[in-house]
Amino acid sequence: MSMCFKERAGIRWGHSLYFASSHIKQQAVHQAGISSTRSKMSHGRGALIVLEGVDKAGKTTQCKKLVNALIESGRPAEIMRFPDRTTQIGQLINAYLEKKSNLEDHVVHLLFSANRWELEPLMRKKLEQGISLVVDRYAFSGVAFTSAKPGFSLEWCMKPDVGLPKPDLVLFLQLHPLDAAQRGQYGSERYESSDFQKVVLQRFEQLMKDKSLNWQVINAAKSIEDLHAEIKSHSETAITVAEFQPIGKLWK
Ligand SMILES: Nc1ncnc2c1ncn2[C@@H]1O[C@H](COP(=O)(O)OP(=O)(O)OP(=O)(O)O)[C@@H](O)[C@H]1O
Numbered sequence: 001m002s003m004c005f006k007e008r009a010g011i012r013w014g015h016s017l018y019f020a021s022s023h024i025k026q027q028a029v030h031q032a033g034i035s036s037t038r039s040k041m042s043h044g045r046g047a048l049i050v051l052e053g054v055d056k057a058g059k060t061t062q063c064k065k066l067v068n069a070l071i072e073s074g075r076p077a078e079i080m081r082f083p084d085r086t087t088q089i090g091q092l093i094n095a096y097l098e099k100k101s102n103l104e105d106h107v108v109h110l111l112f113s114a115n116r117w118e119l120e121p122l123m124r125k126k127l128e129q130g131i132s133l134v135v136d137r138y139a140f141s142g143v144a145f146t147s148a149k150p151g152f153s154l155e156w157c158m159k160p161d162v163g164l165p166k167p168d169l170v171l172f173l174q175l176h177p178l179d180a181a182q183r184g185q186y187g188s189e190r191y192e193s194s195d196f197q198k199v200v201l202q203r204f205e206q207l208m209k210d211k212s213l214n215w216q217v218i219n220a221a222k223s224i225e226d227l228h229a230e231i232k233s234h235s236e237t238a239i240t241v242a243e244f245q246p247i248g249k250l251w252k
């Protein structure tokens, strides 16, 4: 009997091992100490999957494709993005990014973080309901962009986001800012300059040294479809591994 993919997405019947057929995925499950029987019979939390990279690296394109592919394969998934410009705090951030208002640099950094914290209860609820979240930028953008400004240390920038839900996977779409700028004209938003983005990239590279996080660096110069296949494979593994682990706390 055929079913539309939304109906299938709503049924969380041991989808992890059913779809995780490759050797790598099975190995990851065993490394996480999960027996295949338990994994087939139960359903646990969703995974927090973050896509990061410089402006125009292809994050939004890949987030959308990933969510669609996960839903089609029966895994509940939703997209989120930061900044979320729809909230009151998000509107302050939007006005700042569009250069309609000026804010002191510490203030805007804390607003970006507050924008994540105001959505933290919703994120946690969805993860606990078994919905995987595919997130377009997260605290890593927060740290990389602010610490690219003079006088801001990585350590200071990280502090407000300590304790947020820890991503199970951070996919870094690596692309040189000059190549990224070719993809679409930078608009008039703050931060849209290749020189600033080059410093941002260096800050991301410092953050990626943190081995307590599952960073996967993806060559974003590949075609949209090749990138998608790679991203989907990493995400399926992360979903399988995360299923029976508690939600971690970022940078704790
Ligand atoms: N792999 C790719 N190869 C070539 N062009 C791409 C690729 N991925 C996305 N693009 C194009 O690059 C542009 C930027 O893509 P997208 O909006 O997904 O990037 P982004 O990282 O989300 O950007 P921003 O940082 O501004 O939010 C779009 O025109 C998109 O069609």
Ligand SMILES: Cc1cn([C@H]2C[C@H](O)[C@@H](COP(=O)(O)O)O2)c(=O)[nH]c1=O
Residues within 6 Å of the ligand: 055, 082, 083, 097, 112, 113, 137, 138, 139, 141, 142, 143, 145, 146, 190, 191, 192
């Ligand atoms: C989450 C976050 C983002 N930024 C910067 C990065 C980008 O230049 C803009 C957001 O642009 P998008 O097209 O909506 O992705 O904001 C930041 O400085 N701090 C942050 O925490």
